[in-house]
Amino acid sequence: MRLVLLFSALLTTAALAGPVPYQGGTRVSFTPLPAVSGAPAQKARYVGGYEVKGEGTSWLTGLSDLVVKPGKDGVMIDAIGDYGSRARFTLPVRGTEGPLSVEMLRAADGKPFGNKSLSDAEDMSVDPRDGSVYVSFEGDARVMRYGPDLGGPGERLPLTGLPALPSNEGLEALTLHLSTKGVASLILGAEVGGFWRCALDSYRCETLTGPTTPGFTYKLVSLAPLDPARPDEMLALYRFYLPVVGARNVLRVLRLEGNRLKVIDEILRIEPPLPIDNYEGVSAVKTHDGYRLYLISDPIGDDDPTHLLMFDYRP
Incomplete structure (x- = not known):
């Protein structure tokens, strides 16, 4: 979500500030961030980060979430953004750039969404059983289901039991939950506050x-699975921003116990000297002794670079 302090500027410069489609061949480049010294010890250890820049398109902007999985040539990343775009690229094992695929998410009629309020994709989760991708939207608060490649028309889920949510503080967070009995549901969270579990067999949502939140003005921006072997545990990312202070983030591990989400651990705070930004998406990849965590930013300013950070977490 774009921060409130930028809202008026965006309204007056929308014709100039919005992204534009393909301008030629598209690629993505990765510029390593400077090394960090003096950061306090935390349960998730900072291992590095990059500025991520699209070449040949400006649709690689306003990224709200990512799903990461290992590949033979590097880490494969799918990301979604505020303008209804889907980006696919690889963080290479060697080198500093690679191919970039950018497409638009589509409505049930197969066409791109008509305006920013409809396009504002915020979080996504992949169903490991068939590869379906669930995407939550903030402006028009809803969840849509897509095929494995996020292509083709989306299906709006007929969810019931959700309250009316403010247009700019809607369904910011989503993750798929598979119980030990194989029951599938979506765990949803709103930036304005509140959590719901929505059964995928009935589409009924319960509170x-x-x-x-971790503190005053912190807001939930993402939910993500930690480990398929531990389905009741999930990552919860919160963000904070004040102009005189700057951006801050907190990453927690939550556990679902009955009808309650409980904080199990706070594993990370992103504050100076770590590279601060408006981080809105988190994804975890299992390693031989823990997890590699990836966080991506929706930059505070339109001309600011996108940041991708990496942390190692060993419970």
Whole structure:
């Protein structure tokens, strides 16, 4: 979500500030961020990061979430953004650039969404059983289901039991939950507050009792699975921003216990000297002794670079 302090500027410069489609061959480049010294020890250890820049298109902007999985040539990343775009690229094992695929998410009629309010994709989760991708939207608060490549028309889920949500503080967070009995549901969170569990066999949503935020003005921006072998545990990313302070983030591990989400651990705070930004997406990849965590930013300013950070977490 674009931050409130930028809202008026975006309204007056929308014709100039919005992204434009393909301008030629598209690629993505990765510029390593400077090394960090003096950062306090945390349960998730910072291992590096990059500025991520699209070449030949400006649709690689306003990224809200990512799903990461290992590949033979590097780490494969799918990301979605505020303008209804889907980006696919690889963080290479060697080198500093690679191919970039950018497409538009589509409505049920197969056409791109008509305006920013409809296009504002915020979080996504992949169903490991068939590869379906669930995407939550903030402006018109809803969840849509897509095929494995996020292509083709999306299906709007007929969810019931959700409250009316403010247009700019809607369904910011989503993750798929598979119970030990194989029951599938979506865990949803709103930036304005509140958690829900929505069964995928009935599309009925029930309210979950959730934790308070990590502090004043912190807001939930993403939910993500930690480990398929531990289905009741999930990552919860929160962000904070004040102009006189700057951006901050907190990453927690939550556990679903009945109808309650409980904080199990706080594993990370992103504050100076770590590279601060408006991080809105998190994804975890299992390693031989823990997890590699990836966080991606929706930059505070339109001309600011996208940041991709990496942390190692060993519970």
